Amino acid sequence: MKTIRVALAGQPNVGKSSIINSITGARLHVGNFSGVTVEKKEVFIEKDGYEIEIVDLPGVYSLNAYTPEEHVAKKFLFEEDYDLIVNVVDANTLSRNLIFTMQLMDMQKKMILIVNMIDEVEKQGGRVDKDKLEELLGIPVILTSAKEHRGVDEIVDQIIKTYEDNKPKNKLFYDERIEVQIEKIVKVLHKSTHFKDPDYARFIAIRLLDRDEAVYKVIHDLPIFIELHELLGKVYRELELEFDEESTSDILSDERYALSKALVMEALQSPPKRVSLTDRIDKILIHPIFGLPIFLFFMWLLFQLTFEIGSIPMELIDSFFTEISNIVIKVVPDGPIQSALADGVIPAVGSIIMFLPNILILFMGINLLEQTGYMARTAFLLDGFMKKFGLQGKAFIPLVSGFGCTVPAYMAARTLKNPTDRIITMLVLGFMSCSARLPVYVLLIGAFFPTSSAGNILFIIYISGAILGLIVAKILRVVLFKGEPEPFVMEMPPYRFPSLKALSMELWIKAKLFIKKAGTFIAGASMLIWFLSAYPNNPAIEAKYLQKIEATTDISQKEQLKNEMVAEKLGASYLGQIGKMIEPVFEPLGFDWRISVATISGLAAKEVVVSTLATLYAVGDADENSSTLVERLRENITFKAAIALIVIIMIYSPCIAAMSTFWAEVPQWAWRGFYLIYPNVLAWIMAFSVYRILDMMGF
Numbered sequence: 001m002k003t004i005r006v007a008l009a010g011q012p013n014v015g016k017s018s019i020i021n022s023i024t025g026a027r028l029h030v031g032n033f034s035g036v037t038v039e040k041k042e043v044f045i046e047k048d049g050y051e052i053e054i055v056d057l058p059g060v061y062s063l064n065a066y067t068p069e070e071h072v073a074k075k076f077l078f079e080e081d082y083d084l085i086v087n088v089v090d091a092n093t094l095s096r097n098l099i100f101t102m103q104l105m106d107m108q109k110k111m112i113l114i115v116n117m118i119d120e121v122e123k124q125g126g127r128v129d130k131d132k133l134e135e136l137l138g139i140p141v142i143l144t145s146a147k148e149h150r151g152v153d154e155i156v157d158q159i160i161k162t163y164e165d166n167k168p169k170n171k172l173f174y175d176e177r178i179e180v181q182i183e184k185i186v187k188v189l190h191k192s193t194h195f196k197d198p199d200y201a202r203f204i205a206i207r208l209l210d211r212d213e214a215v216y217k218v219i220h221d222l223p224i225f226i227e228l229h230e231l232l233g234k235v236y237r238e239l240e241l242e243f244d245e246e247s248t249s250d251i252l253s254d255e256r257y258a259l260s261k262a263l264v265m266e267a268l269q270s271p272p273k274r275v276s277l278t279d280r281i282d283k284i285l286i287h288p289i290f291g292l293p294i295f296l297f298f299m300w301l302l303f304q305l306t307f308e309i310g311s312i313p314m315e316l317i318d319s320f321f322t323e324i325s326n327i328v329i330k331v332v333p334d335g336p337i338q339s340a341l342a343d344g345v346i347p348a349v350g351s352i353i354m355f356l357p358n359i360l361i362l363f364m365g366i367n368l369l370e371q372t373g374y375m376a377r378t379a380f381l382l383d384g385f386m387k388k389f390g391l392q393g394k395a396f397i398p399l400v401s402g403f404g405c406t407v408p409a410y411m412a413a414r415t416l417k418n419p420t421d422r423i424i425t426m427l428v429l430g431f432m433s434c435s436a437r438l439p440v441y442v443l444l445i446g447a448f449f450p451t452s453s454a455g456n457i458l459f460i461i462y463i464s465g466a467i468l469g470l471i472v473a474k475i476l477r478v479v480l481f482k483g484e485p486e487p488f489v490m491e492m493p494p495y496r497f498p499s500l501k502a503l504s505m506e507l508w509i510k511a512k513l514f515i516k517k518a519g520t521f522i523a524g525a526s527m528l529i530w531f532l533s534a535y536p537n538n539p540a541i542e543a544k545y546l547q548k549i550e551a552t553t554d555i556s557q558k559e560q561l562k563n564e565m566v567a568e569k570l571g572a573s574y575l576g577q578i579g580k581m582i583e584p585v586f587e588p589l590g591f592d593w594r595i596s597v598a599t600i601s602g603l604a605a606k607e608v609v610v611s612t613l614a615t616l617y618a619v620g621d622a623d624e625n626s627s628t629l630v631e632r633l634r635e636n637i638t639f640k641a642a643i644a645l646i647v648i649i650m651i652y653s654p655c656i657a658a659m660s661t662f663w664a665e666v667p668q669w670a671w672r673g674f675y676l677i678y679p680n681v682l683a684w685i686m687a688f689s690v691y692r693i694l695d696m697m698g699f
Contacts, residue, residue, distance in 0.1 A: 004052045004163050007077060010088035011100055012059030015116040017041070018146035019088060020056055021502045023155065047156055050163075054086070063103045064210065064249070077107065078214070084110035084162055086155070091121040091128055091143075092494055094268055098260035099253075101137075105172045106206045108199035110162050111139045114155065119145040120494065126269055133267040138171030147499050170199070174255050177242055181235045182206060188231055192224045208232060209239075211249040278373075278494045285374065291381045298374075302365040303462060304455035306438070310358030311446075311454075321350025340530050347614045356511065358442055359435040363510050364503065366404045371498035375400065389470040390477025392416070395425040399469070402432030403462065406658035409434075410665050420481045423671060424473050426662060430654045430679050431469030433462050436606035440649050443610055447633040448642045465650045472682075529601065529615045532575035541568050570594075570616065589648070589687050590641030599648055605655045640694035644687040651683035 010016050020043050041056040057076055058069035065074045077085070087104050089097035094115065101113060115128055134141045140158055144151035173179055185205035189195035195204060207215040219225055236248050243251045285294060325342045332338040369375045375397060383393025394416055402409035409429050416422040433441070441461055445454050545565035549558050570576050571593075579593025586596040594616045602609040617632035633642070653659060653676070663672055 001046070002050050004050050004084070004159060005082040006052060006054045006159055007080070007082045007085045008054050008056045008088065009073065009077065009085055009100075009104060010059060011061050011090075011097055014059070014088045014090040014097065015146050016056055016059065016088045018499050018502045019114065019116060019144065019152060019155070020054065021499070021505045022146045022149050022152040045156055048160055050160055052156060052159055055082070060100070062100060063207075064212070074214070077104075084112065084159065086112045086114060086159065088114045088116050091115050091118045091126075094128070095260050095264045098263055099256045102172055102256045102259065105137070105139070105170075106203050108167075108170060108203055110165075110167050112155075112158055112162055113137065113139055113141045114144055114151075115141060116144050116146060117496075118143045119148050119150065120496070121268075129267045129269070133263070136171070136263055136266060138168050146502075147497065170202075172259075174252070174259075178209070178239065178251070178255060181239055182209065184231060184235060185209075185228070188224055188228050191227075192222050194222065206252070209235070209248045210252050211247060281495055282377065286377050286381045292385070295378050295381065298369075299463075300456075300459050302362070303459040305365070306358050306361045306455075306458065308455055310361050310442070311451075313357050314354045317354040317356075318350065321346055321353070324350075336534070339534060340527060343530065343534075343615070345527055345530070347611075349611065350614075353515070356515070358438050360507055360511060362435050362438060363404050364507060366400065367503055367506055368498055369400070371496065371503065373495045386470070389474040390424060390481070391470070391473050392418075392421055395421065398425055398429060399432050399466070402429045402434060404435055406430065406432070406434045406654045407661045410658065410661045413665070423666065424476050424481055426666065427476060427671070427675060428469040428473045430658070431465045431472065431651060433465050433650055434606070434654065434658075436655060437649050439607055439610045440602075441646065443613075443630065444633070444642050444646055447630045447637075448639055461646060461650060468651065468686075529575065529597075529612050532578070533570055533573050533615060535574060536572075538569055538572050541565065541572060575616070585684075589644040589684070589691050590638055591645070592636070595637065595641065595645060599645070599652075602649065603653060603656070606649065609649065638699075640691050640699045643694060644691040647687040647690050648683045651686055652680045 008016055008020070020041065023043065023045065043052075043054040043056070045052040045054070055076070057073040060070040060073045062070070063074055063077070065071045076082075085104055085107070087101050089101060104111060113133070115130075115133070118128060121128060128143060130141050130143050140162060142151050142154050142158055144155070146152060174182070182202060182205045185208060186195075186198070186201045189201040189204060190198075195201040204215055204219070208219075219228060222228075239248050239251055240246065243254075245251045245254070285291060287294075325346045328338060328342045328346065332341065369378070378400075379393045379396040381393075382396050386393055386395060395413070398409045398413040398416075406429055409432065410426055413422050413425045413429070416425060441458060445457050449457050542565065545561055545568075549561050549565075552558055552561070571580070575597060576593060579597040582596050582600060583591070583593045586599065591599065594613070598609045598612040598616065601612045613633070614629050617629060617636060637645075654662075659676075662675060666672060666675075
């Protein structure tokens with residue numbers, strides 16, 4: 001079976017992922033590009049004796065790369081081995097998107113142009129002339145609507161056809177004055193064996209005119225460099241004088257812009273000018289007075305739904321795992337294996353899985369904000385507000401992404417081109433409570449607050465974390481990073497109905513990753529916690545209490561003695577010894593050694609806090625009559641200590657995976673060390689303050 005390797009390229013927000021999700025029979029693989037944390041999506045399709053591998057490159061505006069994503073996409077396009085390029089453009093912004101298309105066409109590769117979201121143009125009364133566009137560009141064009149699944153199935157057939165056909169002749173030519181200079185550079189390039197291919201030589205010549213430093217480095221060590229360097233100086237001066245521009249890069253940009261406008265005038269029948277639905281909605285949603293309250297209402301509603309709907313299946317999931325524990329107790333003989341499974345792994349993993357519905361609802365809400373186009377508008381709406389705290393409006397995107405997962409939020413901070421804005425945003429991202437913290441919040445809210453106010457309390461926790469993050473950002477800007485944030489510049493996409501298929505795919509990927517994490521990392525962590533809490537075995541303690549239990553006939557006293565035995569055995573265990581060593585640090589917060597251990601375990605992954613508490617407060621009691629973890633927490637933790645724990649979870653360092661991403665994104669050791677220390681010190685101070693205030697209030 002032959003393999004066709006395809007590079008899927010396009011500017012951000014053109015719907016590449018939606019197209020991938022719409023292709024019938026595709027197998028999706030998600031990973032990272034080699035050596036970097038940029039996400040890599042690959043799709044594999046088998047048809048007509050071919051295996052087609054489509055690599056979805058990060059969205060980029062130009063081959064003149066600035067962000068890590070743009071560098072990854074450029075490196076792939078320039079250096080990797082692939083057979084053709086599929087370029088996706090947005091029919092609504094065709095003129096701007098075609099500028100990048102021309103840069104890709106300069107590469108002289110086989111290429112297909114996909115004009116996506118064609119339905120939106122047609123609804124406005126517009127029309128794209130596919131045949132005209134093909135004639136003008138000289139490459140195949142497919143009109144698609146991923147949302148309506150129009151034209152999507154043609155893509156695979158066209159990939160095979162383009163692969164089998166000869167490469168069409170280049171139809172992209174610039175102004176005659178530019179072409180003359182390109183030809184001069186090509187003649188010198190041909191003197192080197194590296195550039196015998198005329199198409200490749202032309203591409204390198206254009207990139208040199210575009211002042212591409214990466215390409216300049218390629219020719220720097222070649223024998224022709226001295227001659228070429230001298231020629232380039234002359235070419236730059238001649239073109240800059242002739243076009244009255246400061247740089248040949250600007251000349252090419254202007255030329256591509258003019259060509260794209262001419263192409264669109266020929267191939268796009270524009271809709272009549274009228275006030276669009278997007279403009280009418282914007283008058284309400286980004287209103288200078290009502291916009292912010294509307295956004296806060298949407299966020300409040302999201303957290304209400306997260307708690308109210310998410311709590312419905314929790315009891316069923318809890319009962320399911322309790323039943324599994326009971327089956328293990330009946331099937332597996334008494335001993336350490338039975339105890340490890342029934343008292344350790346199953347309750348711990350079950351205590352995490354039961355929060356999966358809450359997490360998926362939160363992810364779905366954030367995805368809906370992004371897909372509809374509302375997220376970009378909220379960034380615009382909050383720009384003035386966020387500038388008061390030393391952040392620019394664009395920082396809102398990674399900050400809100402942090403409510404889902406801190407790892408991609410750190411990556412999203414790359415969109416901030418200014419290094420100072422980026423580092424400040426990344427240093428406060430940990431205050432945005434990720435979905436992994438949600439199980440801890442839901443557990444503690446369920447234990448210490450009435451159900452009727454649970455959604456409001458959850459909203460207050462999330463908003464408090466966000467406000468604290470803004471305050472810290474302001475302090476960082478004043479103390480460590482003097483200066484103003486960059487002006488806000490961002491594309492405003494039209495409002496769109498979300499793609500249910502794309503949404504379902506994203507939720508499925510998140511659920512699969514979460515369950516995998518619960519089934520591997522959290523199961524392993526709970527096994528370790530169980531072992532440390534079960535050993536060393538203390539038969540003397542057991543014998544002492546069993547004698548007392550046998551001596552009494554009072555059932556309630558028997559239960560009390562059993563609980564005392566479990567508590568004393570835990571205290572004498574390895575985990576008890578560790579907990580008592582670190583207990584003095586957390587004692588001022590009202591924590592016993594169990595909560596201290598759970599807090600420290602949360603540095604690995606926040607969900608482990610719940611599984612650790614489940615193991616420590618429910619050991620030896622996994623039967624149908626056992627009290628729930630919520631009841632155990634009410635019995636063992638005071639209200640003020642529970643609030644202090646919420647504050648700690650809300651502020652202290654994110655998980656190991658997130659910290660690793662931060663280290664990968666921030667090479668400076670000073671900031672790495674600073675970020676290891678300051679959130680944890682701040683968390684302790686804030687938790688201590690809250691605990692003491694509640695204590696003075698009589699809680």
